[in-house]
Amino acid sequence: MDIDGPTTRLRAVGGSAADPTSEAATAPIPVVRDGRPAASPADRADRADRDERDERDDRPDDDARSGSAAPSRGRRGPGRARRSGVLLLAVAVLLVAVVGGAYYLFRSLTSAADFDGPGEGDVIIQVADGDSTAAIGRTLESTGVVASVGAFLDAAEQDDRILGVQPGSYQMRSRMSGAAAVGRLLDPAARVGQLEIRGGVQLDDTSAPDGTVAPGVLTLISRATCATIDGADACVSVDDLRAAMAQTDPAELGVPSWAREAVSAADPVRRLEGLLVPGLYEVEPGQDAVQVLQGLLATSTARLEAGGIVAGAEAIGSSPYEVLIISSLVEKEGITPDMPKVARVVYNRLAAGQRLELDSTVNYPLDLQALRTTAEDRGTPGPYNSYATAGLPPTPIAAPGRDAVAAALAPEPGPWFFFVRCQTDGTSCFAETFAEHTANVQLARDNGAF
Incomplete structure (x- = not known):
């Protein structure tokens, strides 16, 4: 059968063969085109009529041809466009509201747990x-x-x-x-537990000639241990620190091996002098006296050894502890620019077997901060009286800073045996002979240096 031909009338199966005009026999059978029934002539006529009307609607009318802005009936007018825009805006606002609400709900459900108030x-x-x-x-x-x-x-x-x-x-x-x-x-x-030790500070508090008191290392440590615990202020006392220093084995405290022999032989209440070098330290509140000293010594020893005191002492034929003592003398006697020369005077006198005759060593056991000494004090014998006793004192006399240690390890070459502070800014004048030194002393007086 030609599927593109006109509709063909067939006899219906089961219809009356003798009556070709029966309903079953005369009903048109639609032709199938590409799997779809082909349109009947009536359908095609209806479609043609609709196409013709659509074509008329799409043509501009007389007003449009004459320049009028009236729209054709087949297009949207301004009112309809406005209604669509308003609808879209409403949908957008609703969407923003929904998304915003969901976000704040999410934040409220996932926000971090928090306490109220200052605690x-x-x-x-x-x-x-x-x-x-x-x-x-x-x-x-x-x-x-x-x-x-x-x-x-x-x-x-x-x-x-x-x-x-x-x-x-x-x-x-x-x-x-x-x-x-x-x-x-x-x-x-x-902030609690912060400790600062400055160069030249000794273990115990010291007094100036005018009566003012400067806190020593033990006092500074005690203050750094203070904190409020369970509503009450708690500190490790100076007495507790001094007892821990005197009664605890130096090795247990953390005294470095190169200093233990000398520390063990020293006066127990002075045995840690000079081993806590200048710098910033952290003291953990709540520790006891032994724990506090252990932590500080560990930090200080690391700083000393990082500064080369062990290797440097060996290079100059000395012991690290002797270098530490000399460094403390240099710290107390000279300002930074003069330190290498002061160190040279100390080495020259030691090598010649001369007494050091330093006022700082005389004042040390007196816990006195003063440039000069009295004749009575210089005449009182003792291991720290360098006017009466030759050689180095048994321990350092203060906390030596990095510059002082460097000067003790590398003193400036020179023939000097004497020095005196001759300027008001602390600068010293150095001399090889006693006669030169006497002249420098007079210069110091004239300058008002002392």
Whole structure:
């Protein structure tokens, strides 16, 4: 059968063969085109009529041809476009509202747990060297200071100063809000356990001729141990520190092996003199006296040895502890530019067997800070009286700084045996002979140096 030909009338199966005009026999059978029934003539006529009307609708009418802006009936007018725009805007606003609500709901469900208020009680936390803000937050969370790391980090994002928090101990409280914890860490009053030792300071407090008292190393250590624990101030006392120094085996305290023999033979209440060199230290509050001294000696010994005191002493044929003693004399007797020359005077006198005759050694056991000594004090015998006793004193007499140690390891070459502070800024005049020295002493008086 030609599927493209006109509709063909077939006899219906089961129809009356004798009546070709029966309904079954005369019903048209649609032709199938590409799997779809082909349109009947009536359908094609209807479609042609619709196409003709659409074509008329798409043609511009007389008003359009004459220049009128009236739209054709087949296009959307302005009112319909406005209604579509309003609908789209409404949908957009609704979408924003839904998304925003979902976001705030998500934030409320996932926000970090946080405490309210400034907290309670006392907690000491440690910030280690190199700790990130997140690491500090973990420390605060693990010690019960904040409810979560997230709460602390959320608050920390509001203040860039948190990036400047230094390693050390901080006095905090339990159950602080994240914001309160950030504020407390940034408060200088929260910092505890910080110790600074300056060059020339000795273990015990010293008095000046005018009666003022300068705190010694033991006092400075005691102050650094103070913190508020369970509502009460707690410190390791100077007496506890002195007892720990005198009664604990030097090796247990951490005295370096190159100093143990001399330290063991020294006066127990002075045996750590000079071994705690100048610098910044961290003291962890809550430790006992022995633990505090152990931590400080470990840090100081590392600094001394990193500065080359062991290898340097061997290079000049001396012991590290002797270099430490000479360094302390240089620290007390000269300003930094003069230190290498002062060290040379000490070595020259030791080599010649002459007494050192230094006022600083006489004043040391008297806990006195003074440029001069009295005739009575110089006439009182003792291991630290370098006017009466030859050689070095049994221990250092103060904390020697890096410049003093460097001068003791590399003294400036020269023939000097005498020096005196001859300028008001502390500068010394050096001499080879006693006659030259006498002239320098008179110059010092004339200059008002003493």
